Amino acid sequence: MGSTSLPGRIILHVDLDYFYAQCEENLNPALRGKPVVVCVYSGRTEESGVVSTCNYEARKYGVKAGIPIVRAKKLLDTADAAFLPMNRPRYEAISARIMEALKPFGNAFEKAGIDEAYLELSSSINGDFEKAEQIAREIKQAILEQEQITCTVGVAPNKLLAKIASDYNKPNGLTVIRPEDVKTFLGELQVNKIPGVGRKTEQSLNQLKVERVDQLAKLDLSVLRETFGSSVGDYLYRAARGEDGEPVKGREQPTQLSRIATLKKDTQEISEILPLLEELVSSATLKLTQKAMTCKTVSIIAILGDLSIHSKSKTLESPTNNERIIAQASKDLIAQFLKSARNASVRRVGVKLSGLSTRSGQTDISRFID
Numbered sequence: 001m002g003s004t005s006l007p008g009r010i011i012l013h014v015d016l017d018y019f020y021a022q023c024e025e026n027l028n029p030a031l032r033g034k035p036v037v038v039c040v041y042s043g044r045t046e047e048s049g050v051v052s053t054c055n056y057e058a059r060k061y062g063v064k065a066g067i068p069i070v071r072a073k074k075l076l077d078t079a080d081a082a083f084l085p086m087n088r089p090r091y092e093a094i095s096a097r098i099m100e101a102l103k104p105f106g107n108a109f110e111k112a113g114i115d116e117a118y119l120e121l122s123s124s125i126n127g128d129f130e131k132a133e134q135i136a137r138e139i140k141q142a143i144l145e146q147e148q149i150t151c152t153v154g155v156a157p158n159k160l161l162a163k164i165a166s167d168y169n170k171p172n173g174l175t176v177i178r179p180e181d182v183k184t185f186l187g188e189l190q191v192n193k194i195p196g197v198g199r200k201t202e203q204s205l206n207q208l209k210v211e212r213v214d215q216l217a218k219l220d221l222s223v224l225r226e227t228f229g230s231s232v233g234d235y236l237y238r239a240a241r242g243e244d245g246e247p248v249k250g251r252e253q254p255t256q257l258s259r260i261a262t263l264k265k266d267t268q269e270i271s272e273i274l275p276l277l278e279e280l281v282s283s284a285t286l287k288l289t290q291k292a293m294t295c296k297t298v299s300i301i302a303i304l305g306d307l308s309i310h311s312k313s314k315t316l317e318s319p320t321n322n323e324r325i326i327a328q329a330s331k332d333l334i335a336q337f338l339k340s341a342r343n344a345s346v347r348r349v350g351v352k353l354s355g356l357s358t359r360s361g362q363t364d365i366s367r368f369i370d
């Protein structure tokens with residue numbers, strides 16, 4: 001049923017604390033220490049609308065996102081609270097700067113909302129959770145220094161667990177779930193701590209006498225599928241075990257990577273083509289490794305003296321970022337091409353790696369994390 005957590009994988013989830021309200025505190029430091037409520041006014045009457053978010057001082061009074069402003073005002077009746085209209089463009093500008101600052105900390109970066117992002121650390125630290133925790137502290141410090149914004153970070157073997165970890169101890173928290181602790185950590189949580197489990201799912205689970213995740217893990221897959229349908233059923237089954245193979249995917253994550261260059265002179269000789277092709281392979285493979293990605297297909301491109309474009313592809317046995325394997329495949333392909341296209345005089349040569357993935361095939365795990 002799809003891949004589970006790869007050995008050696010480490011993911012960080014960063015979630016900014018009481019984000020809109022914290023932005024407002026920074027814009028007006030006099031607000032600090034007071035309950036601050038950011039409101040979405042509907043405009044119908046002066047008071048109508050809902051709470052977008054609030055700081056932790058306001059939360060002590062029971063105020064939370066989604067409740068009517070009128071209700072928040074009642075709860076904060078006796079407090080010296082500030083009610084502010086939401087100003088989304090401001091928060092977006094702050095968010096954009098923070099996201100840029102986060103990117104260099106990981107091999108892959110995925111923005112998951114205005115105030116949260118995933119970072120893949122796997123290939124740079126070789127499964128070392130101590131180092132990952134250190135990076136998490138550096139991130140917290142960097143965002144605090146640059147934007148005076150606190151955040152909570154979760155560090156775990158996959159995205160699902162990293163998200164659960166960052167939700168565990170807010171605000172200004174840092175929670176690490178090591179692979180060996182997953183079962184105990186997860187088992188004790190209430191089922192509503194699983195992302196996506198809302199009130200309705202929670203109620204259905206309660207009817208099945210399931211309140212905690214360890215109890216959920218005891219349910220048969222067939223029962224979960226019957227109750228929730230096959231896709232939600234499968235998700236809950238895997239989530240209860242802490243399993244998630246989702247890659248960290250930036251929107252700009254490439255699906256292919258290519259390198260192409262012109263030969264010193266047009267040639268039909270493989271010996272005159274190989275040195276350049278090897279250089280191109282080396283450069284493309286380096287990029288692949290830096291992105292903590294693997295490729296499934298290798299292609300060569302040949303542009304001839306008459307400027308006609310030709311290509312040949314080979315699908316590998318398993319995804320890889322191993323330069324030797326990719327170089328061998330390219331060499332085989334160019335040899336095949338020269339053989340089939342007799343008299344072809346090559347002017348430009350290139351290599352293309354496609355079927356790129358941050359997930360590695362099972363047989364290639366060691367290459368992925370080295």
Ligand code: DCP
Pocket residue numbers: 015016017018019020021051052053054065066114115170171
């Ligand atoms: N938001 C909103 N309406 C909601 C929930 C959230 O407008 N029902 C906005 C305001 C939040 C931002 O999205 O500041 C991020 O949402 P979070 O759920 O991460 O909540 P906060 O960052 O406010 O608080 P926390 O410290 O719990 O993360």
Ligand code: CA
Pocket residue numbers: 015016017018019115
């Ligand atoms: Ca948040």
Ligand code: CA
Pocket residue numbers: 015016113115116
């Ligand atoms: Ca969030």
